[in-house]
Amino acid sequence: xDLGESGALHAVSSAVLAVNRHLSVREVxxxxxxxxxxxxxxxxxxxxxxxxxxxxxxFVTEGIPPERERAIGPMPRQHGxxxxxxxxxxxxxxxxxxxxxxxxxxxxxxPVMKGFLGVPIRDGxxxxxxxxxASEEGVGFSDRAEELLTLFAAHAAIALSxxxxxxxxxxxxxxxxxxxxxxxxxxxVSQKLFSLRLLARAGLSGNPVGALTQVEQLAGEALGxxxxxxxALTDLPGDGLADRxxxxxxxxxxxxxxxVTFTAEGAPDDDQAVYRIAQEALHNALRHAEAxxxxxxxxxxxxxxxxxxxxxxxxxxxxxxxxxxxxARLAGGELSVRSxxxxxxxxxxxx
Numbered sequence: 001x002d003l004g005e006s007g008a009l010h011a012v013s014s015a016v017l018a019v020n021r022h023l024s025v026r027e028v029x030x031x032x033x034x035x036x037x038x039x040x041x042x043x044x045x046x047x048x049x050x051x052x053x054x055x056x057x058x059f060v061t062e063g064i065p066p067e068r069e070r071a072i073g074p075m076p077r078q079h080g081x082x083x084x085x086x087x088x089x090x091x092x093x094x095x096x097x098x099x100x101x102x103x104x105x106x107x108x109x110x111p112v113m114k115g116f117l118g119v120p121i122r123d124g125x126x127x128x129x130x131x132x133x134a135s136e137e138g139v140g141f142s143d144r145a146e147e148l149l150t151l152f153a154a155h156a157a158i159a160l161s162x163x164x165x166x167x168x169x170x171x172x173x174x175x176x177x178x179x180x181x182x183x184x185x186x187x188x189v190s191q192k193l194f195s196l197r198l199l200a201r202a203g204l205s206g207n208p209v210g211a212l213t214q215v216e217q218l219a220g221e222a223l224g225x226x227x228x229x230x231x232a233l234t235d236l237p238g239d240g241l242a243d244r245x246x247x248x249x250x251x252x253x254x255x256x257x258x259x260v261t262f263t264a265e266g267a268p269d270d271d272q273a274v275y276r277i278a279q280e281a282l283h284n285a286l287r288h289a290e291a292x293x294x295x296x297x298x299x300x301x302x303x304x305x306x307x308x309x310x311x312x313x314x315x316x317x318x319x320x321x322x323x324x325x326x327x328a329r330l331a332g333g334e335l336s337v338r339s340x341x342x343x344x345x346x347x348x349x350x351x
Contacts, residue, residue, distance in 0.1 A: 029129075032131065032156045033060050036133055040141065042063075043063050043134075044061070044133065045132065046061045046132055047131050049128070054086060055086075081102045083102070092118045098114065114138040116134050117132060117134075117146060121160060252282060252286060260282070260294045260295075260296070268301065273330060274303050276323075277335070280324050284320065291308055291309030294307040302348065303346075304347050304348075308342065309343055311343055324346075333350040335347070336349075
């Protein structure tokens with residue numbers, strides 16, 4: 001099971017890069033396990049994440065078919081060699097794990113494993129998880145395999161920590177988005193409803209026909225604002241960028257008189273910044289430019305929003321452009337805005 005020096009370095013590099021492309025904790029766990037099995041050339045691998053009670057909160061495997069995994073039953077809790085590793089946080093390598101004092105046996109459907117190599121995934125003094133590989137052979141794993149898996153576990157700790165931070169940031173972004181929507185509802189819908197009350201009162205003593213016309217218009221606008229806000233509450237971070245933008249454009253197409261179309265051929269990795277820029281550009285086109293047609297095009301390297309509205313004279317200030325440019329800068333992209341009498345084109349080019 002030894003690997004050559006160059007092949008080993010390539011395997012570690014590929015595995016770490018694969019891990020860091022995934023952002024959710026569950027995805028990271030699965031990629032770590034698969035990469036560990038490939039790195040050591042082992043038929044089986046698993047990764048357990050401890051909970052606050054010293055058992056496993058999550059347990060991900062590689063090499064065991066799904067139907068057999070279901071037959072094995074619930075994830076291990078606080079017994080066997082995995083429990084020993086959770087407690088001592090040490091590297092364990094055995095030629096035949098069944099002969100070890102800490103071995104408790106397996107469920108009936110569990111495959112027979114002899115060779116065992118387990119290493120902790122640590123962040124300082126904290127054990128983030130237990131990573132192990134196993135084989136059906138009783139030969140065991142080499143010193144080189146232990147060295148490689150230990151090295152990979154150190155890199156996996158960084159990826160796992162980043163994934164947890166990313167999920168925490170996503171939760172914070174949900175809270176921020178709800179607060180933004182609350183402010184938007186107050187600023188837009190509440191003001192229109194207040195205007196409706198004033199018009200209704202004025203219509204009773206003045207020009208009821210004219211007042212009713214304005215009431216109808218304002219009520220339609222308020223309904224549109226409310227629908228958009230309600231949709232946004234169900235569109236908080238979670239879906240892929242292309243799906244979120246497609247649904248958002250569909251709602252806007254129904255709410256506003258303008259025709260809003262969307263086409264996509266792929267999507268960039270940094271979806272949050274791109275999505276917010278698209279939202280702001282659509283807001284400008286539909287609420288300020290009085291556009292009749294708005295098109296959104298998305299690829300893995302480009303976001304483009306075109307409208308045939310009246311445009312605006314200064315493409316470098318106002319209308320949320322400052323925040324759009326800042327989001328583009330943080331995403332490592334370049335934002336360009338071209339506006340005139342024939343409409344506006346907002347382009348975000350990503351590296």
